[in-house]
Amino acid sequence: MSTAEKLELLYKEIRNCKKCPLHKSRKNAVPGEGPIDAEVMFVGEAPGAREDETGRPFVGRSGQLLTEMLEEAGIPRDEVYITSVLKSHPPNNRQPRKNEINACLPYLHRQIELIDPQFIALLGGVAVSSVIGNRRLLDYHGTFHKTDDRTFFITYHPAAALRFPEYKQRLREDLMNLKHRLGGD
Numbered sequence: 393m394s395t396a397e398k399l400e401l402l403y404k405e406i407r408n409c410k411k412c413p414l415h416k417s418r419k420n421a422v423p424g425e426g427p428i429d430a431e432v433m434f435v436g437e438a439p440g441a442r443e444d445e446t447g448r449p450f451v452g453r454s455g456q457l458l459t460e461m462l463e464e465a466g467i468p469r470d471e472v473y474i475t476s477v478l479k480s481h482p483p484n485n486r487q488p489r490k491n492e493i494n495a496c497l498p499y500l501h502r503q504i505e506l507i508d509p510q511f512i513a514l515l516g517g518v519a520v521s522s523v524i525g526n527r528r529l530l531d532y533h534g535t536f537h538k539t540d541d542r543t544f545f546i547t548y549h550p551a552a553a554l555r556f557p558e559y560k561q562r563l564r565e566d567l568m569n570l571k572h573r574l575g576g577d
């Protein structure tokens with residue numbers, strides 16, 4: 393089976409998933425999207441209301457900001473893979489619960505295996521703590537974290553950047569830094 397076929401099967405599994413209570417309230421699970429050979433994977437927290445309606449990641453206000461900031465940094469959105477820790481929308485955008493993260497995280501790990509990106513950018517505290525363990529964003533944003541087989545990049549979630557101008561500026565600089573590592577200008 394080709395990687396594309398494996399990814400399609402994974403999407404199907406996610407869309408039908410009932411492994412945590414969020415399946416009862418979601419409209420659409422949001423597996424993720426992007427090229428199968430993407431050099432960078434962005435991992436957010438969970439789908440919001442707009443994502444829940446459309447089944448697509450980062451299409452609400454946070455997504456628009458992320459898209460703009462990526463373009464500004466010289467990273468076209470359609471060249472990166474975008475997903476989140478949870479694939480189903482938590483009601484009222486509440487924080488993901490531990491049992492939901494534990495149930496959903498294996499999907500993200502399988503996506504990482506299939507896409508095999510050069511860098512995995514973790515957006516915000518939930519993505520960071522779920523994937524590599526707790527790090528204070530204030531101290532670690534803009535830095536890379538290497539494990540045996542992966543390189544992670546730590547930065548803010550665009551939703552936080554929408555609320556706080558100083559986070560927006562840090563996210564902007566972090567994305568420029570990431571672009572620099574990708575071999576840009």
Ligand code: SF4
Pocket residue numbers: 406409410411412413414415421478479480492495496
């Ligand atoms: S959040 Fe993840 S584990 Fe929970 S129902 Fe959705 S896809 Fe399944």
